[in-house]
């Protein structure tokens with residue numbers, strides 16, 4: 214009911230788990246403890262509306278650390294935000310953006326920041342690792358965004374899937390001068406001109422800039438996903 218999350222385990226340097234079956238929260242406390250035992254921490258993600266009752270989650274030692282908002286966005290071949298048409302978009306087919314993500318803006322709205330023992334540096338390291346893997350895996354859908362002078366302003370990493378195109382993650386370059394809204398619009402219209410029709414993903418509800426970018430670009434918000442974590446405290450029954 215909890216499997217090892219390989220990417221998070223490699224990043225954290227200790228086994229990290231992901232709950233794969235909500236029935237875990239109906240197990241007896243000793244069985245829950247046995248499932249959790251191999252892991253430094255474990256995450257449970259689930260649609261908020263249909264998640265197990267909160268007392269069961271709390272009794273199993275899980276705390277709600279974030280809520281993510283799902284969205285869908287009709288992509289347009291023509292950018293709508295002033296300046297977006299001037300942004301040059303380059304995929305990573307020929308150039309894997311070597312060293313680029315060292316300069317990404319900090320990911321300050323992420324749930325992994327709240328795990329005890331985490332830090333802004335450690336959290337950013339996670340996203341840098343993830344970005345590099347993504348560029349290696351799907352270079353043709355990994356985009357670098359440059360201003361008219363050729364200066365890199367940011368990146369957008371995407372991936373086609375059964376629901377359209379997953380707009381995995383966008384980020385500005387630290388010290389860049391082009392706003393996120395402009396970069397996102399440029400990336401999305403580029404994707405549309407190459408055949409993508411609908412984009413989708415989730416982002417943290419605490420990331421207000423991102424929410425405003427997607428609202429401006431006409432996104433339809435479709436879901437809210439709770440992200441609960443057990444950070445090693447185990448089920449609570451013995452404490453009562």
Ligand SMILES: CC(C)(COP(=O)(O)OP(=O)(O)OC[C@H]1O[C@@H](n2cnc3c(N)ncnc32)[C@H](O)[C@@H]1OP(=O)(O)O)[C@@H](O)C(=O)NCCC(=O)NCCS
Pocket residue numbers: 318319320321322381382383384385386391392393394395416420421422423425426429
């Ligand atoms: C997300 C990111 C690309 C946004 O870039 P940005 O340049 O700050 O975005 P914008 O300036 O275009 O902001 C979008 C809107 O949100 C508003 N906004 C930003 N932060 C806000 C806040 N804390 N409260 C209220 N409004 C806010 C801006 O004013 C702007 O509104 P406007 O168009 O009406 O002026 C950038 O912060 C980033 O790279 N973050 C790190 C990576 C990340 O978190 N990526 C998102 C996960 S996919």
